[in-house]
Amino acid sequence: MGFVLTLVYVTVLYLTPAAIVPDLAPYRIQLWIGILALIFSIPGLLKSTNWRLPQLRLFAGLLICIPLSHILGPSHWMGGAVNALMDFLPNGIVLLLVVAHCRSIRKLKILLGIMLSIAAYYVLRGAQAYYGGILDSPFIITQHPDTNPSQLLLRIRALGVLNDPNDFAQLIISLIPFIWLRWRPGNRVSSLFLCGIPTLFFLWGTFLTHSRGSMVAMAVLLLLLFRRKLGPIPAMVVTGAALAGFLAINFAGGRSVSFESGADRLSLWGTGLALFKSSPLFGIGYNQFDVGGQTAHNSVVLCLTELGLIGYFFWIGIIVFTFVHLNGVMRAEKAEETDSIEDAEGHPSRQEELQRFASLARLSLTAFLAAAWFLSRAYVATLWLVLGIGIAVVQIARADDKFVEIAVPRRILGWSAATVFASVAFVYLILRSRWL
Secondary structure: OHHHHHHHHHHHHHHOHHHHOHHHHHHOHHHHHHHHHHHHHHHHHOOHHHHOOHHHHHHHHHHHHHHHHHHOOOOOOHHHHHHHHHHHHHHHHHHHHHHHHOOOHHHHHHHHHHHHHHHHHHHHHHHHHHHHOOOOOOOEEEEOOOOOOOOOEEEEOOOHHHOOHHHHHHHHHHHHHHHHHHOOOOOHHHHHHHHHHHHHHHHHHHHHHOOHHHHHHHHHHHHHHHHHHHOHHHHHHHHHHHHHHHHHOOOOOOOOOOOHHHHHHHHHHHHHHHHHHHOOOOOOOOOOOOEOOEOOOOHHHHHHHHHHHHHHHHHHHHHHHHHHHHHHHHHOOOOOHHHHOOOOOOOOOHHHHHHHHHHHHHHHHHHHHHHHOOOOOOOOHHHHHHHHHHHHHHHHHHHOOOOOOOOOOOHHHHHHHHHHHHHHHHHHHHHHHHHO
């Protein structure tokens, strides 16, 4: 029942029935399904095997820091603490639901199948409005590019939590790696049909969003993929050529992608660091970064400024532990030589499938974070969905007797702390290079 409710909740969260049928809004369907799903998740979350996961402990710390950012921050606003927690939970509980109920590869594939279906539905509805010139459609927005203000730019989007084209593009880019779960090295023709065509379809959808953040994410994915195949220098050449290609086909829709066009964003980063210095431990308050109606345009700066060093450490820690654990699954030695042999139909062994899942989950999380570097998406549902899938893969690997136990070195906490300071220093150096 808990798994079914998880699927229903994720579906309702992303499809947003109230946006399609406004008369449903007063009934708050999403809220009640979320509460019910969370209740059914409590037994699974209380299992000792779950609470040995450092990510859940860090997530609990993050949940505490969100209201504390209002109570101990500059505002000292108790009411804001409650509002902040209620605003975060609908997105954050996605991680808890996935970890509690997706305890098999089959369940993860069902979840991903639903998410890909939702994304495909939105791409088709958006494309219909885009090419049909339906300007009043809820699936597109209109803008005037900064390089040509007289031009009318159409960008497709989704509804609810994905009503910004950048959010929709970020979801698509995060889902694309999982399409390649169906790749079978022994049957490349059918694999190209099952994986290649859907990938091209979603890349087309990403293009119609004209999201510059997704363009950066695709470049990062290409760099990682070709680095393993060709080496670092050729990979950078291929990635540079791909970026040139993106610009040639007007991927950004006429919006500038130059350094000068990002000056305003860098100014906001500088403002964020100044606000962080005013309240370094607990931040200025969740959802309180507002400079002339604009937010940080950088997830690192946003989280650091709003939640302070303590909250930012918990946020970074969840990500670092997930990366390290996924790497552990990928490096796990095979228990038997026969495990590496595919069956007669070309299906990989269970361990190979999990290792492929871990590799794709790592790519998905990387793609999300690459896009999030230029967007304020530190708390959105898609982040917790991708993290939940990654953690679930690690759980499944640990539960399998054939797998070597994936160690959880204590030094990972040190790596998390180092990542906190390295990321802050990196932002600072970028700002300093601009001022020089």
